[in-house]
Amino acid sequence: MPKAANGICACFGKTAGATRLGLRYGKPVQSQVQLKGRDLLTLKNFTGEEIQYMLWLSADLKFRIKQKGEYLPLLQGKSLGMIFEKRSTRTRLSTETGFALLGGHPSFLTTQDIHLGVNESLTDTARVLSSMTDAVLARVYKQSDLDILAKEATIPIVNGLSDLYHPIQILADYLTLQEHYGSLKGLTLSWIGDGNNILHSIMMSAAKFGMHLQAATPKGYEPDPNIVKLAEQYAKENGTRLSMTNDPLEAARGGNVLITDTWISMGQEDEKKKRLQAFQGYQVTMKTAKVAASDWTFLHCLPRKPEEVDDEVFYSPRSLVFPEAENRKWTIMAVMVSLLTDYSPVLQKPKF
Incomplete structure (x- = not known):
């Protein structure tokens, strides 16, 4: 089903990173980039400008929330389905804490909860998730499963890792x-x-x-x-x-x-x-x-x-x-905000 198209790290300490990168508050910038409603299956599908926008948004959220202590409930009322065929520390923790920090509700689904294409077809799974959540992050073995989910879902599908890509x-x-x-x-x-x-x-x-x-x-x-x-x-x-x-x-x-x-990698232990x-x-x-x-x-x-x-x-x-590792949190937050909202950064765009 078709969909509509639409930093500052701890190593810098306090606000030094913002100064070094020239990141400053300003009036919200209405970017020409519109990602709302898109899937993120591979960066192949995104232009350099679109990827830059996600990094700009990451830096904006990191500075406003971590450095300035602001509360930004940008995902208030939103829910996220998290499908994990493969275990992960950073992907799970960054997504759960990041989505919740923005006011949303993440739901973690293991292979004990959902067997993609086994207990239920991928098409049926995509339609059920589309009716109950606003987006899905799936960490799977096969890229082809993500492609089917994206084709059948009416909500954004985000690749949390597959055999082919880890965007x-x-x-x-x-x-x-x-x-x-x-x-x-x-x-x-x-x-x-x-x-x-x-x-x-x-x-x-x-x-x-x-x-x-x-x-x-x-x-x-x-x-x-x-x-x-x-x-x-x-x-x-x-x-x-x-x-x-x-x-x-x-x-x-x-x-x-x-x-x-x-x-x-997981699944290659016999090798x-x-x-x-x-x-x-x-x-x-x-x-x-x-x-x-x-x-x-x-x-x-x-x-x-x-x-x-x-x-x-x-x-x-x-x-x-x-x-x-920490930046996994700020970038996945930016991905979710860009795919689910019309938020515009209030920091000046960094030099890429």
Whole structure:
């Protein structure tokens, strides 16, 4: 059924981040971007301007609520269905606390409560949820299930993670980098790890901000070729660089942001031994950082295993993993506000 189209992190302390980014109160800005009623299944479906708007809204909410202590019941009377086929700390906590902080009511549904396409068809599930909630965030195994839910629902469907994409994680990553560097344009992202849903989401969005991407994956663990092809098109259109390699140091060379993720995702436990062998040499260490840019930082969406990144990097002052984790809350709040309301930010738009 068709639908209508429509930061400041703890690492800055108090209000210093707002000053550094030039974020100031002003009259509400009526953006030309209208996201109300849309689905968020993949950042492929969003322009650079639309993604910028969600980050701008994230910074606005974070500053007004966290720094200024304002109460903004923007989702008063709204309800959210949360379908979790896969467990999660950050996705569940950020969504539940964020939606409630804005005055809404989140309802958590596990595989014990709802079996997508098993006890009830996806079509029937979508129609029932549409009649009882205002939006659904679904953390699922298959992207195809999300696509069916979105097709059949009359409310916004948000991808909380699938086998193909993890868009809400990338929004948190970009807000974190925006806060740290002051701008995203021109940054070089160095991915070292699996060709997974996180990398796919970066590939669908980085070039739209003018960011370059250097990705290293082991042989046999490269990203989806169709996504690579589209990412190459984005890079060409936006004048950015996209390079793919099997050499971690080559991907890290000159990179501003070193990024990795788990090598063994939920559902891949039987591949553990094989994967650990394939990813030998992919651990991010200070040796990796030595070839990166002088202002390098590190991101990991968590949970982290020591074989992916050593303690020296993970707990170093260059690591942004904990501000990154917190920003999952502010970005998912911005997503819900942008898809469910006509709210306009009162902070001046940051420089992207």
